[in-house]
Amino acid sequence: MSALKKDFCDRPNIRLKHAKVLTMVGDTEGIEEAWNQFEDFQHVFLATLDGDQPRVRPVTLINFDGRFWITTDTWSGKVKQIQKNPKVELSFVFKKGNRDCCIRVAGLAKIVKDKETKTKLARHCDFFSKHWEKVDDPNYTLLEIRPYEVTHVTPDKTTHIRL
Secondary structure: OOHHHHHHHHOOOOEEEEOOOOOOEOOHHHHHHHHOOOOOEEEEEEEEEEOOEEEEEEEEEEEEOOEEEEEEEOOOHHHHHHHHOOEEEEEEEEEEOOEEEEEEEEEEEEEEOOHHHHHHHHHHOOOHHHOOOOOOOOOEEEEEEEEEEEEEEOOOOEEEEEO
């Protein structure tokens, strides 16, 4: 079990609310179901704020070492926006059988400066060399997304997980 998944399941203070039925505290089954939708590399939509205007774009979310990461260009709008306001949301749609479902994650983005961490993620991503020549490239920025809320929506229920 990954560190983030274990953290989701082991936290005693997780409060879950279901829009229709679920009002239980510490529902590890709901947490497991939501967590199981995350892949190692996944296309998601990332939202940041540009002043009072939301900006949404597709990115590749990296689920590695129990944490969420995004690699990006330093000059990108998202980096400038995160420097001003680290609050972000990401979402993606997935199928459960033939039914559409989604996950939405609210969190804080942190710009990672640590060279060892940046190197570790660069080595993990087979697409790194398509965008940057080396880890010291001034245009390579690594973002860590630290979730504080997950919303898991299926046709049958909506589960809100506060972390």
